[in-house]
Amino acid sequence: MKRVILNSGGIDSLALAIKCKDDELHSLHVHIGVPSSDAQAEAAEKIANEFCASHKVIEVHGLLTPPPEGGPLKPLSYNTPTLAMLGSSYAMIMGIVSVISGNRNERVNKDFEKYFTRMLQTHVRDERVYSRPLGSLKLEDVYQIVKEHPLFPQTVSCLSYPPCGTCPKCQIRKNYGIDV
Numbered sequence: 001m002k003r004v005i006l007n008s009g010g011i012d013s014l015a016l017a018i019k020c021k022d023d024e025l026h027s028l029h030v031h032i033g034v035p036s037s038d039a040q041a042e043a044a045e046k047i048a049n050e051f052c053a054s055h056k057v058i059e060v061h062g063l064l065t066p067p068p069e070g071g072p073l074k075p076l077s078y079n080t081p082t083l084a085m086l087g088s089s090y091a092m093i094m095g096i097v098s099v100i101s102g103n104r105n106e107r108v109n110k111d112f113e114k115y116f117t118r119m120l121q122t123h124v125r126d127e128r129v130y131s132r133p134l135g136s137l138k139l140e141d142v143y144q145i146v147k148e149h150p151l152f153p154q155t156v157s158c159l160s161y162p163p164c165g166t167c168p169k170c171q172i173r174k175n176y177g178i179d180v
């Protein structure tokens, strides 16, 4: 099965690549222009080199902006559908039916959802176009998938740079003695 994998370079993307390694994966990395983006792009390329038949990087800046009061970046409600849309568009260009995301929690704003629900639920040739094979796994479960893999310490999940050290993804790395 050919699949486009939304590859952020983070721990979830590595877990997803490991889980779907028997498929023909085509990596799409969206460089979103946040402080950690260059580090994430580098990590995404390493994941692609190991697991994917091809790797494409596109730049879409301004999706995420730091809160005016400062502090860590948080994924916004339109992050998920926007990435799904970009992935689906790229898959269409590649003649691929399936787009997979390591996203474990859909954060979809209700208004945005109206417009994207149909696309997110579209089936083509019995395959749901956009799917999340990690389902609603807890971060701890994701850690169990990636912990033995040599690329795990090189993944970049925090949106801040240098990493904030306090978000859940920084915390789990600290808990297991991996550099944040």
Ligand SMILES: [Zn+2]
Pocket: 158, 159, 160, 163, 164, 165, 166, 167, 168, 169, 170
């Ligand atoms: Zn962090």
